[in-house]
Amino acid sequence: MSINLDKLQERLTPIAAKIGNQRFLVALRDSFIATMPVIMTGSIALLINAFLVDLPAQFGFTSITNAFQWLVDINGLIFQGSIPIVSLLFIYSLGVNVAKLYKVDTTSSGLVALASFVISIGNKAIQVIKFENSQNLKELFDGVSNAVVSGDQVTLTINNVLSGSSINARGYFTAILIGFLASIIFCKTMKRNWVIKLPDSVPPAIVKPFMSIIPGFLAMYSVGILTYVFDILTGELFIDWVYKVLQTPLLSLSQSFFAVVLIVFLNKLFWFFGLHGGNILAPVMEGVFGVAMLANLEAYQAGEAIPYLWNSGSFGAFVWFDGLALLLAILWQSQNKHYREVAKLGMAPVLFNIGEPVNYGLPVVLNPLLFIPYIIGPCLMASVAYLATVLGLVTPVTQNVTWVMPPILYGFFATAFDWKSIVLSIVCLVICTLVYVPFVKMADRTVGDYNI
Template sequence: MNGLMNWMEKYILPTATKIGSQKHLVALRDAFIATMPATMAGAIATLLNAFLRDFPRDWGYDGFVEAMAPIIGINGLVWTGTLAIMAVIFSMTLGSNLAKAYDVDRLSGSVVSLAAFFMGLTDSAQAVLTLPKTLGKDAVAIITEAGGTVAVDKGVQTITTGAWGYFNFGKHMGGSGLFTAIIFGFIATILFAKLMQKNIIIKMPDSVPPAVSKAFAAIIPAAVALYTVGIINYTFTRVTGQRMIDWITETIQAPMINLSQGFGAVLLIVFMVHLLWFFGIHGTNVMSPILQTLYGTAMTENTNAFQTGQKIPYKWVAGSFEAFVWPGGAGVTLVLIISVLLLSKRADYLTVGKLSIGPGIFNINEPVMFGMPVVLNPLFMIPFILAPMATAAIAYAATFAGLVKPVVVNVIWVMPTIISGFLATGGDWRAIVLTLINLAVAFVIWAPFIIAANKMDPSLGEND
């Protein structure tokens, strides 16, 4: 065991530490975190509409739904301004955090990133109407003069009309646009920041107010960055005949998210999070770029589909980890605390357990992680990693088998365990059963190690 730990400390931890502190990945992680006020507001609106509209309608209480119509409408507006445009909001937070990483003006970074994202959006709508009867020449002339086209194929006449200024909410501005926001946010904001650092700016006299001076200083870097993004988008569309945002969604985003739905991918994420945590590195934060970019995008897609009554696209999302895999925090430490209080005879463990049970109920596990301690404790390494892998396997099997509905609502991480799963699945009572089963399995894994700790001399310490 000591040899394995020494090898990991020598070869694994330095790499993990570098990844965890890499400024671009930190900016990406913090950008997702910064969207939380909007994502939680949208999640609350979606959850409320599930209980005020969807469930009552399924149960035949249409009168109740009609009475709640004003509240349902308000919830819909909140959703429209949050999760429905999550890619738009994220593009701003990403620009701000990248600008912070390069120590340039954060507001300008947000503007550049947002503008770069909007450049790639589809900005027109087109409709094709098949006519039951052939129009006369005068009608065709009126339609043509208005900008439409009339075509005849095998005796069937069709009208094609289009209009500019229509952005596609469902296809581009929600979770499906996040990868494009990431790619162009990085390109535009980094180029902007590099030019700012090289002082390729318009310098104003010292007498000019700071806000005006900053705005003028950002003009040249922003223009260069945005023209670069514009050239990329224009050239790609001209060459391929397809919007780049659609290509990114179909060619990059969709395959990567589909790959993340695999059982091996889920277990690997869980293993890495807990391996890093065991060595005192915040595994969830280090893995956050992957968790949020892939599983967070899937989470937003699920929530938007649930809100609009569409088929839920993904079985496993970011909220699945929070709801079912690590109740009480990484390592299923709520069960560790319960096991200690029920089975431990050691005064030091019992003291930490009593102090940790309150925070543990709300998924705050730092007291037990560093107070027990679990970090760098060879006795607890196996259950700390094995318990969440077991809960992940059970939850994954139950979700993909259809025994429990997929997670569709992003519930705040401090929500107590059993309630969390119920709310996250949009009110599926079977989520409560799954959570109880996972807690029981985790208890079976943790209990032998707590009993074994009773035989150890506390005065020696677990790591001696």
Template sequence: MNSFMDKLAEKILPFANKLGSNRYLTVLRDAFMLSFPLTMFGSIIVVVNNLPFFNDQTKSTLNNLFGNGQNATMSIMTIFVTFGIGYYLSKSYDEEGIFGGAVAFASFLMITPFFMTIEGGEVIQGVLSLDRLGAKGMFIGMISAFLATEIFVRVTKKGWQIKMPIGVPPAVAKSFAALIPAIITLSIFLAANAMMTGVFEANLHDLVYEVIQKPLVGLGSGLPATLIALFLVQFLWFFGLHGQIIINSVMDPIWNTLMLENLEAYKAGEALPHIVTKPFMEVFTVGLGGSGMTLAVVILMAFFVNSQQSKEVGRLALAPGIFNVNEPAIFGLPIVMNPTIFIPWIIAPLVVTTFNYFVMAIGLVPAPTGVAVPWTVPIVLNGILATNSLLGGLLQIVDFFIVGIIWYPFLKMLDKQQQTPIV
């Protein structure tokens, strides 16, 4: 078994390391993290405005008073993501990040329709629809930001700049240096928008949404794709790689888009369109003790095994595990490269996620509303916050016991191995 794992690691690790250090995936991860504090603030406002014991009139009043807390944060997440992509991608090329961010965001707006159609078919000009800056505009925002920044950086590196004399304030000199690259980049996007509008009588937003975003989001919201992503997270962690960072870099654009679509439906009082969202993946996987849902495992180790080694690791990992930090368990048990616990490490999250999906699909437990919950919030509380229902917390308790039942025989096997004296 160990020989097989070693050979598998030799094949997998180089590819996983390349994926984890990929420039564009790293930039995308950092860009989403830029919006994290704002998303948290918006989520808090949504939770407070929609507490389950408020009546409809109270909720309506609170949304009228404090609704901008969400409108100015979560509902316009694409703004922060596009700026973040421009900023971090420019920095990765050792260029001025602030100008890269500004150009990326302006390029996104350059291809964004400044009109909206209301009920009755009336078209209002000179306005930006929130969905263009949120869920519906997410993919075109990312694509345009990456393209715009690449153009901006390449033009800058060619030296097509206005260089100011020595003694000019740095802020002024940098602005003039960015002038020509910015004009060239924005002109390209303006021309693209003019062609789409004038020749094809369409816009890039709707094209990308229908051709790319909708199919990808539809695929990512299904159970099979979710289980594949979760399997890869667990599989990479087994070899000591941070599977969450590697796989989430690819899947976060889809899961965040699904989250925003749920949030918009929740605010409008409509049925939630998706089960799998970013909160579903965090609250009902990571939110059960960290990657691999190991809180139940840590408690079993601390109180239900005989090996002194396992007891010590379990007790040391218990406090961090309550807040979903499980590196002490992953590297202390160890889970990494330990063939004895490979099966439960992989199987438990897949079983629990499948169970949760079907429980929500039949309406027994409500799906996450789209509210983002910090991943460090403890079990039960994070389930309640994510679903705005006590049933979300109750489901996590059931999940906890499912994980424990799957893991227990393997922990007892490991317990015997650790107590067997080496001859």
């Protein structure tokens, strides 16, 4: 088995290294991470409101909500300044991180990327309103130039406004495309030295903005021409096309059982060979499952139907605490002194989802005896949790919980206090623990009191 693992490592490590070191993927990953302070603040505000509104409502304690209505309103304002504008936050960060790759002015690059994104989403908002009674709708909206009546619905077009539906999670994929396009044009123009040059006596604080004028001009006009031509040729905004053709299909694919289990499998496979699976898969996790998480957050805040059954928070709620299962199996069945000592020392970090001490101290990394359960256990956890969510046995994850939240509590908070998530988390933990038990016993018989 060790020979096969060596061959697999030889093939896998270069691929993972290329993915992890690809500079544009690194910039994309860092841009997602950079938005976390604002996103987590908005998520905490929403979670507090769930404590004050939704949880008391389940037990009829409306007096709690009334008493803390002031805090509910403040949290609503904080939420409004975070997740609903996530595309604006992200694209500025992307412009900054691309500029870091080219070693040019980061602030100007971020601003140009942000302005280019606003250009690409157009200057009109479209609102579709459905009516239960469609009688006299045409007469009611007769003479309203920006209204189109079709059956039982009216489509309103409002010009010269920034559409709120374009700057939230719906605009993520457009932000990625436009962000790379605008910032790369800006950076390459800067590197070619197509800039306005000022005398050396001019202060640097003035020189930098002036040097960015021509690159910013070319980047923004490129996006503006693209947006205009695309609208003329297709009759729809670029952001609407991207959402329909790219974002919606990819998000739909992410909701399949195969996609969920594949992500878990790859994450654990990379980790087994000592490669940070989370970092390597970050562009996929945040670019697809992360977008689904934000869409669920917005739907929950608006009181609408939850659009996605599985998102990035679902992995944390029901899968990524598999390290706890390993330690429980060791403390329950192992007689290996080294294993038991590492399990005792590693229990505290693992309870806060910090698995590196166990992964490298036991070790799990490159340990052929633990390869099978390390892969199979989390995949089974994901399978059970996915099935339970699809069958409606547990509420989909709607809250973005900090990654250091202890297991079981993570699922409870992430599902907005669905008690059934506690049961599901325990079931997943038990399943993974039972998967580890025979291999832990095998390690006892194979290595005795010595480390592998």
